Amino acid sequence: MAKRRMIQAINDAMFEEMERDPRIVLFGEDVEISMFGDTKGLRERFGPDRVRDTPICEALLTGMAVGMAAAGWRPVLHMMFANFMYTGFDAIANQMAKLRLMTGGQMKLPITIMAGFGGGRSTAAQHSDCPYPLFMNLGGVHVAVPSNAGDAKGLFKSAVRSDDPVIFLEPGGRGGEMGEVPDGDHLVPFGRASVRRSGSDVTIVAISAMVKLAEQAAKQLAQDGIEAEILDPRTLVPLDEDGILASLSRTGRLVVVDEARDRCSAASQIAAVAADRGFAMLKGPVRRVTVPDVCMPYAPVLERSVYPNAERIADVVRELLNCRDYR
Amino acid sequence: MRNDYHNPDPEKLVAMFERMLVIRETEEYLGAQFRAGELPAGVHLYIGQEASGVGICAHLGDEDWITSTHRGHGHFLAKGGDPYAMIAEIHAKSDGICGGFGGTMHVADVSRGILGANGIVGGGLGIATGAAFAAKLEGNGKVAVCFFGDGAANQGTFMEAMNVASLWKLPLLLVCEHNGWSEFTRSEVATSGRIIDRASPFNIPGFEADGNDVADVWRVSGRALESVRSGEGPALLVTYTYRTRGHVEAEVNFLSQPYRSEEEVASWVAKDPIERGAALLAQGGIAEEEISAIRARVKASIAEMAKRARSAADPDPARVRSMMFSAAEA
Ligand SMILES: Cc1ncc(C[n+]2csc(CCOP(=O)(O)OP(=O)(O)O)c2C)c(N)n1
Ligand SMILES: [Mg+2]
Numbered sequence: 001m002a003k004r005r006m007i008q009a010i011n012d013a014m015f016e017e018m019e020r021d022p023r024i025v026l027f028g029e030d031v032e033i034s035m036f037g038d039t040k041g042l043r044e045r046f047g048p049d050r051v052r053d054t055p056i057c058e059a060l061l062t063g064m065a066v067g068m069a070a071a072g073w074r075p076v077l078h079m080m081f082a083n084f085m086y087t088g089f090d091a092i093a094n095q096m097a098k099l100r101l102m103t104g105g106q107m108k109l110p111i112t113i114m115a116g117f118g119g120g121r122s123t124a125a126q127h128s129d130c131p132y133p134l135f136m137n138l139g140g141v142h143v144a145v146p147s148n149a150g151d152a153k154g155l156f157k158s159a160v161r162s163d164d165p166v167i168f169l170e171p172g173g174r175g176g177e178m179g180e181v182p183d184g185d186h187l188v189p190f191g192r193a194s195v196r197r198s199g200s201d202v203t204i205v206a207i208s209a210m211v212k213l214a215e216q217a218a219k220q221l222a223q224d225g226i227e228a229e230i231l232d233p234r235t236l237v238p239l240d241e242d243g244i245l246a247s248l249s250r251t252g253r254l255v256v257v258d259e260a261r262d263r264c265s266a267a268s269q270i271a272a273v274a275a276d277r278g279f280a281m282l283k284g285p286v287r288r289v290t291v292p293d294v295c296m297p298y299a300p301v302l303e304r305s306v307y308p309n310a311e312r313i314a315d316v317v318r319e320l321l322n323c324r325d326y327r
Numbered sequence: 328m329r330n331d332y333h334n335p336d337p338e339k340l341v342a343m344f345e346r347m348l349v350i351r352e353t354e355e356y357l358g359a360q361f362r363a364g365e366l367p368a369g370v371h372l373y374i375g376q377e378a379s380g381v382g383i384c385a386h387l388g389d390e391d392w393i394t395s396t397h398r399g400h401g402h403f404l405a406k407g408g409d410p411y412a413m414i415a416e417i418h419a420k421s422d423g424i425c426g427g428f429g430g431t432m433h434v435a436d437v438s439r440g441i442l443g444a445n446g447i448v449g450g451g452l453g454i455a456t457g458a459a460f461a462a463k464l465e466g467n468g469k470v471a472v473c474f475f476g477d478g479a480a481n482q483g484t485f486m487e488a489m490n491v492a493s494l495w496k497l498p499l500l501l502v503c504e505h506n507g508w509s510e511f512t513r514s515e516v517a518t519s520g521r522i523i524d525r526a527s528p529f530n531i532p533g534f535e536a537d538g539n540d541v542a543d544v545w546r547v548s549g550r551a552l553e554s555v556r557s558g559e560g561p562a563l564l565v566t567y568t569y570r571t572r573g574h575v576e577a578e579v580n581f582l583s584q585p586y587r588s589e590e591e592v593a594s595w596v597a598k599d600p601i602e603r604g605a606a607l608l609a610q611g612g613i614a615e616e617e618i619s620a621i622r623a624r625v626k627a628s629i630a631e632m633a634k635r636a637r638s639a640a641d642p643d644p645a646r647v648r649s650m651m652f653s654a655a656e657a
Contacts, residue, residue: 055487057487060484064456066453067454067457090447099435102435104650106425106436106437142652
């Protein structure tokens with residue numbers, strides 16, 4: 001085990017993977033100097049062919065990733081802030097997510113698109129979105145959303161080794177946080193949730209940056225004798241439905257914490273899975289703690305008013321426990 | 328040695344003539360099938376533009392990449408795609424080149440460097456630029472050719488592609504097939520300036536060819552590709568041509584009024600690339616009987632393939648869910 005910041009863990013993963021596979025090529029805006037630090041030092045080590053700054057032209061860059069992958073390379077495209085993926089959305093949605101099926105399986109597209117996402121830092125409305133619900137709805141791309149340094153490294157390595165497109169989203173506000181990273185060639189498989197805390201009263205499924213808030217809430221709740229189980233899905237496509245339902249079978253109650261806007265969020269999907277496949281296990285309604293359907297305001301006092309926090313999570317859990325058992 | 332792209336030799340001309348005929352026969356068949364209600368969706372025919380794709384692809388091998396458009400049957404066949412597999416695809420059969428998953432607007436054969444027709448106007452620009460970047464990294468002389476229409480030239484990614492490809496000296500040939508129309512909009516009301524003039528600000532050489540003359544397209548694209556293969560970066564080629572059929576087959580059935588005159592269409596039918604190709608062959612000393620024999624052979628072969636394609640099996644719906652990701656197919 002080593003202690004690393006999440007950004008360093010991703011950077012380590014990039015070094016190890018680019019060393020391992022000479023067909024991995026990284027490109028994007030300012031990847032050489034590295035805005036976030038996750039691609040730092042790669043240009044010096046791997047040279048200008050494999051690590052390259054690009055002009056600001058996201059609509060082309062996502063298409064280029066498709067062309068490079070179709071031609072046998074393994075591109076990693078860094079899009080800086082997740083909001084800029086909207087500018088490059090066309091080729092993600094219309095080409096990347098569809099070409100495998102449209103070509104009857106001829107096209108293999110080992111593409112990783114990475115970006116920082118999420119709010120909580122007064123980056124205001126155009127630098128704080130959580131666009132993963134859009135990607136979840138495309139069908140043809142995997143979506144990884146690590147919550148800590150160890151998982152970030154392991155998920156990133158799995159992403160670049162996957163023969164399918166992966167959207168790898170780093171929680172912007174957590175990049176500097178230290179965490180344990182297992183030694184050696186640490187891989188985290190897709191579609192396997194991790195149980196961050198065990199408990200028998202309620203299941204809290206928390207996505208990425210929300211895991212830490214759920215842990216804080218669980219501590220508060222434990223003082224009242226309420227034991228929460230915290231599940232981190234780690235990837236949203238594929239989603240570990242069985243893992244979520246297994247936890248639900250132990251607790252009978254589900255709260256989903258998601259930093260995306262509420263409407264059609266990842267939380268909505270997880271709630272739908274519980275309602276559909278877990279109905280008989282539910283002692284009460286599935287509750288969501290999300291950002292309301294507003295865009296992220298700038299002033300810290302405004303942002304705090306809509307951003308999920310430990311108190312809100314704990315309050316929702318208490319409300320849920322006060323519900324009569326519906327079964 | 329510098330190639331002399333002065334004139335294609337007779338053998339080359341015959342091969343290109345035959346390729347154009349394969350496209351024409353296949354598309355005449357597909358158009359008729361659509362009008363007879365035998366296809367699940369409308370087809371965008373390349374009829375009238377065959378010389379453009381054929382003259383250019385005659386310089387390419389399987390290892391070179393192309394991207395195509397919604398009007399992609401011609402590029403697919405020009406690049407050496409199998410007519411049977413394409414016809415079966417458009418008939419939505421499991422024998423189709425994409426197993427019936429793609430259809431008319433998505434015919435692709437990766438093994439022959441055909442990265443697909445595309446339902447998104449301008450969708451090939453990024454993909455071809457990426458394939459050209461891949462070719463550059465490999466350094467083995469491959470090129471990527473991006474076919475797109477005059478309408479697509481107004482997408483921002485056209486400028487983005489020229490900028491990146493020129494900056495990085497990518498082996499990319501951008502081919503704008505200028506047929507004067509995008510759907511039912513005349514080029515003049517959608518496009519400012521001349522598309523060919525968009526190349527020089529990016530330090531990209533521009534080439535223009537008569538897109539209805541296969542020999543001219545072959546000559547000019549030969550020079551353009553020579554420049555691209557030399558490592559000096561991309562080139563833009565504009566081929567001037569015309570689609571003598573509708574934007575999409577049988578459009579008269581849904582259009583409330585005509586958008587172009589019969590005289591306009593007739594003036595281009597008079598410049599039919601296949602008849603001009605036949606004239607070139609005759610000038611080159613190819614006997615009339617030989618030309619007729621080629622026509623008969625192509626006609627029979629496409630008819631036979633079409634018959635086989637119609638009776639091929641439907642695709643299996645059980646495959647749909649496993650098609651999105653590679654792991655799921657194993
Ligand atoms: C992004 C996008 N916008 C609009 C359309 C609808 N559309 C299909 S073909 C076409 C015209 C394209 O014109 P051009 O590029 O000149 O090609 P041509 O049809 O003349 O071959 C349009 C607008 C589309 N398919 N994709
Ligand atoms: Mg046009």
